[in-house]
Amino acid sequence: MKHDMITLVGVLAAIMLASCTFYKARTDIAPPVDVPDSYTQEMGTTELADPWWKAFEDKQLNSLIEKVLVSNLSIQQAWARLDQAEASAGKAASGRYPQIGLDASTKRSRVYVSNAQTSTIDPVHTRQHSISLAASYEVDLWGRVSSLDKAARIDLEAVRMDLDTMAMSMSAQVAQTWFSLIEQKSQLDLARRQLDAGSTQLDLVELRFSRGLASALDVYQQRLQLSGISAQIPLIEARISLLAHQLNILLGRPPAAAIDNIPESLPEIWPRPAVGIPADLVRKRPDVQAARMRVEAADQRVASAVSDRFPKISISGSRGYGAESFADLFDRMIWSITGSLAATIYDGKAKSFEVKRSRAVVEERLSAYGEVVLKAVTEVEDALVQEERQKEYVERLEEQLGLAHDTLSEARRAYINGLGDYLAVLSAMNALQQTQRELLSARYQLISYRIQLCRSLGGTWDRQRGTSEKSGEMS
Numbered sequence: 001m002k003h004d005m006i007t008l009v010g011v012l013a014a015i016m017l018a019s020c021t022f023y024k025a026r027t028d029i030a031p032p033v034d035v036p037d038s039y040t041q042e043m044g045t046t047e048l049a050d051p052w053w054k055a056f057e058d059k060q061l062n063s064l065i066e067k068v069l070v071s072n073l074s075i076q077q078a079w080a081r082l083d084q085a086e087a088s089a090g091k092a093a094s095g096r097y098p099q100i101g102l103d104a105s106t107k108r109s110r111v112y113v114s115n116a117q118t119s120t121i122d123p124v125h126t127r128q129h130s131i132s133l134a135a136s137y138e139v140d141l142w143g144r145v146s147s148l149d150k151a152a153r154i155d156l157e158a159v160r161m162d163l164d165t166m167a168m169s170m171s172a173q174v175a176q177t178w179f180s181l182i183e184q185k186s187q188l189d190l191a192r193r194q195l196d197a198g199s200t201q202l203d204l205v206e207l208r209f210s211r212g213l214a215s216a217l218d219v220y221q222q223r224l225q226l227s228g229i230s231a232q233i234p235l236i237e238a239r240i241s242l243l244a245h246q247l248n249i250l251l252g253r254p255p256a257a258a259i260d261n262i263p264e265s266l267p268e269i270w271p272r273p274a275v276g277i278p279a280d281l282v283r284k285r286p287d288v289q290a291a292r293m294r295v296e297a298a299d300q301r302v303a304s305a306v307s308d309r310f311p312k313i314s315i316s317g318s319r320g321y322g323a324e325s326f327a328d329l330f331d332r333m334i335w336s337i338t339g340s341l342a343a344t345i346y347d348g349k350a351k352s353f354e355v356k357r358s359r360a361v362v363e364e365r366l367s368a369y370g371e372v373v374l375k376a377v378t379e380v381e382d383a384l385v386q387e388e389r390q391k392e393y394v395e396r397l398e399e400q401l402g403l404a405h406d407t408l409s410e411a412r413r414a415y416i417n418g419l420g421d422y423l424a425v426l427s428a429m430n431a432l433q434q435t436q437r438e439l440l441s442a443r444y445q446l447i448s449y450r451i452q453l454c455r456s457l458g459g460t461w462d463r464q465r466g467t468s469e470k471s472g473e474m475s
Helices: 002-019 052-056 059-071 073-096 144-210 216-250 279-284 286-307 326-331 350-416 422-456
Strands: 099-115 120-139 312-323 333-342
Touching: 052 059, 052 144, 052 422, 059 073, 059 144, 073 144, 144 216, 144 286, 144 422, 216 422, 279 286, 279 350, 286 350, 350 422
Parallel strands: none
Antiparallel strands: 099 120, 120 312, 312 333
16 A cells, blocks of 8 residues: 555656656846837037936036935935845745744653552642754755745846836935926016016106107006016015925925025037937836846746646754653654645646736836837937927027017117117017017926936946935035
8 A cells, every 4th residue: 555655656656757848947138129220310429427317517416416316215215125125035045945944942841540449539740841943944956945035136136126126216306306496586577677678668758758759658558568577576485485495305305494595597509419329228228227137037936837837846854852751851862854746736827827827027127118118218219309390399499589679670770760660669678578488398397307317227236225414504
């Protein structure tokens, strides 16, 4: 009978081994989409600064981003997720080592035994003390445990890439908010200068009116023009406050904290950087790398699921001491060693379905990987197109501004010499002031597109962890 059981187990194990096939997980998985050989827009030749925001040569911006990359609450959450991933990877790695435990026990019991000589039932007291060291180990013959370990370590690297992705996005958000704040402050200064110029013009019109050289309508039109400029100032001030609030929240500070030393004007952008080829994004962009790593981690779990269908071989052993008294405890050594083989005969195809599910996860993440790659290429293409067209727009506005100055000068000359009415002066003045405002906004938008281009190209940052003073003043 015993021989028959051994034979049966051997046959079942052979059948299972024959029905299972090993699965080799893939590495360096290529994107499942076609990556173009080059971008459609003309590329620059200037090497991009590392990190990119230092190319603006703005010490205040550098300080802001350094603080945000430490004190921002979303960044801190990403660090916490990295801690979780490190712990999960450590837990998965522990399966590759023996599990060792210590067991110590003491037992006292009393049994009532019938005494034939005295015809009584007498209590018999017994004691048993033991201490032992036990170890168990699963022989990873098929790679199930090592595949889970590799998957966890790949997941850890993906979470690191997630942290880098957030850092890149956060630095771009800080830069855009900072330059938007400068632009709105410049808009406020411009509105006040326009208000001063309009007040001077109003004084001139009122003087001409007092001398009978201008009509009351001219005075009312100029006052209306001044009122329109004045009405814009509270809205600009509100936008400045909101942008300051956004910047403070990014810094992990209360929204009303003071922001000082805002520059008077926007910087000039440097020549377009060299963007390389689309294939570089697979290597440089952390979100693309994270997507690829998650495919590889899922593929490792397929290997683990396939290996789980094979028999499991484990070894366990213990060594210790046991005796009825503490004095004799170490005089009697007890040891044991056990080897076991466990195989699933029938589980309703549960393990087969797990393999199928794991393969479907790989397909899902492979598609997500392709989507991220396409999005990365598109972001660079979009930024290149937008920056190029925005640059042309700024140049046209600068030409328009020169024409607006000339038109206003000519309209004023004609009005003073009685060759034209004041409506032409107002129209030229409004056109000039509107162009000045649009040019400021257009220059900021050009900087914004450059920031988007730099962010979409990826990059590096000094991955340092720490806690800054959230209530401190910005330098």
